[in-house]
Amino acid sequence: MRMRPINPGSGKSRNRAVAGFLACVAASAMIAPGHADEAQPFRLCADPTNLPFSSDNPSRPGFYVEIGRALAQALGQPIAYDWYKSYFGKRTVRVTLLGKQCDAMIGLPRSEDFMGPAMIFSSTFAREGYALVAAKGHAIGGFDDLKGKRVAVQYASTPQNLLATRDDIQKVTVLSPEEGMQALDQGKADVAFIWGPVAGWLNMTTYNDRYQIRLTEGEGLSWDAAIGFAKGSTELRDRVDAILPQLQRTIADLAVKYGLPAGQPVRLGAAPAAPAGTTTGAGPGASVMQVANAVATEIKGDAAAPNAEAVSAGKEIFNGTCAHCHGPDAVQSERKIDLRLLHHRYGDDMRDTFWKTVHEGRPARGMPPWKEVFTDGQLDSIYSFLLTVQVESND
Ligand code: HEC
Incomplete structure (x- = not known):
């Protein structure tokens, strides 16, 4: 996943959205026969090139897109996609969802502070965040297991900040999760502490499932993923919330299908005291800002990861x-x-x-x-x- 030239809002991306919409309308006629007249499409915004989460390739559509399909089916509505590159994080949400180009966006951090009162959320459907990745058999149960190890961390990420002051852990700075996996593969690092969904996806698709991956938890390390709606959409949000429990099994199977890290997360302590003059760690707001920030830059894993x-x-x-x-x-x-x-x-x-x-x-x-x-x-x-x-x- 390299940087791709993009031009959100350009004629090209609108055409794509239209193409996606038409394809979906054709498919949806089969989903809800007889309801075609009354059923408005359930419109989702998604990134066309963001596996494991979403893709406009119908044979490998991604975790969020398949959840969207299951939801639309349960709602009895056809589905329509507005494909939109998510490089720009919060800006993407502002332009697409809050710009009323779609009804919902799957996979946003469930936090009031993500976009302020402009947004409301469904209940949580998954947990996403940074993960520890190492060859099978290595212990990666906490900081103690990282002592004396070479740990790949992404430039300007929460894990890099977290390990910055640990002299007993050797840091190997990488510019993307892909590079973190390569560092492991090439023996330049013993452990990679990188964005979990991309690690899981690459482990499955590129590395023959050679690595174990453990999701972490702690300040700014992981968050609840939910479905986001514009604030006026409480009625739709409530209908979605009523359906989500029935989809639990489907969602769990999809998480496995797309290689997302599963199992009990490793709890890692809070970041060491911040140097004087910075505001990190100041009350509960700080971690929420970090989450929002992480999503702004990492909503698609390789998002702003400067490669x-x-x-x-x-x-x-x-x-x-x-x-x-x-x-x-x-x-x-x-x-x-x-x-x-x-x-x-x-x-x-x-x-x-x-x-x-x-x-x-x-x-x-x-x-x-x-x-x-x-x-x-x-x-x-x-x-x-x-x-x-x-x-x-x-x-
Ligand atoms: C002809 C001179 C000139 C060129 C060329 C120029 N800038 Fe600027 N840029 C300025 C000035 C002057 C300001 C400060 C404006 C102000 O006072 O608010 C500025 C401000 C900015 C800021 C905001 C800085 C801040 O702290 O608010 C950004 C970002 C920026 N430029 C990016 C760029 C980039 C990227 C390019 C090249 C594509 C570029 N600029 C080319 C003159 C230039």
Whole structure:
């Protein structure tokens, strides 16, 4: 799963949505014969290229898409898909679900703080999060088992933060869960502490089920996955909630089919005390923000995981175009336009601010708009590059 050039909201993705819709309407005529007149389609938003969760390939549609089918059937409604790339995390939810392009989105973190009061959720149908991955037979029951081991962690992920201050554990930084699995495979790491669904999927499809995978729990490590609706949809939400218990068995079978980590999660302690001046660990809000953040960047596993190709492509564009004002490699002593401070400045809103600013520009203040110049894929690679140069201060 590499970075793919994308252009959400472009004519192309709309055409795809229409194609998906037509295909589904044809299929749905068979699902609910006789109800075609009254039955409105149950419209779901999903990413067409996000296995193990969703795909527009009917022969391997993914965990969420199959849950959606089962739900639609139980509701007696035909199903319709709005395919939409989910690179942009919360932004995707805002544009698709809250933009009324669909009725529901499967697989969002069940947290009031994810999108604020604009959203409501079904009950939980699965648990998702980071997992410990190692060859079968190795103990991976907690921190003690990681002592003296080389542990692959993804750049800028919760596991990386969690292990940052542990001198007794050697970290191997990777840029994606795929790379974490490769590090194991190539003997560069003993354990990978990476996003569970992608680890499980790759273990099943690429590594012959060679590894054991244990879901973890602890602050920012895993969360309840639910179905999200816009806040006005309580009636539909209640109908879905009434059906979910009957689908428990189906959902459990689907989790196995798509290789999702199962079994009792390993409990890992809270992150060590944060350095002075940061707000990590400040009350219950902190973990929720982390979850929302994890989903914003990892809603599709490889979402914003800056992979090496994207980072170098982004760096090249940056140095060719943005560096005139923002400095070569983003090194810029003038604070106001030092893009290495984006995270420091905006925290969880970094991604949204980046997108808004590069799309629209701030023409009155000397920042041109770029949406006519670069594709969203190119801008996303610039973002990946910028992620790798963030600092807390430019002194
Ligand atoms: C002609 C000069 C110029 C070029 C070229 C330019 N920018 Fe900017 N950019 C600015 C200025 C000036 C600001 C600060 C605007 C302000 O004061 O709010 C800015 C602000 C930004 C910000 C917001 C920073 C913040 O902290 O709020 C981002 C993100 C950004 N630029 C990204 C880019 C990217 C990516 C490129 C290349 C595709 C680029 N810029 C090219 C002049 C430029």
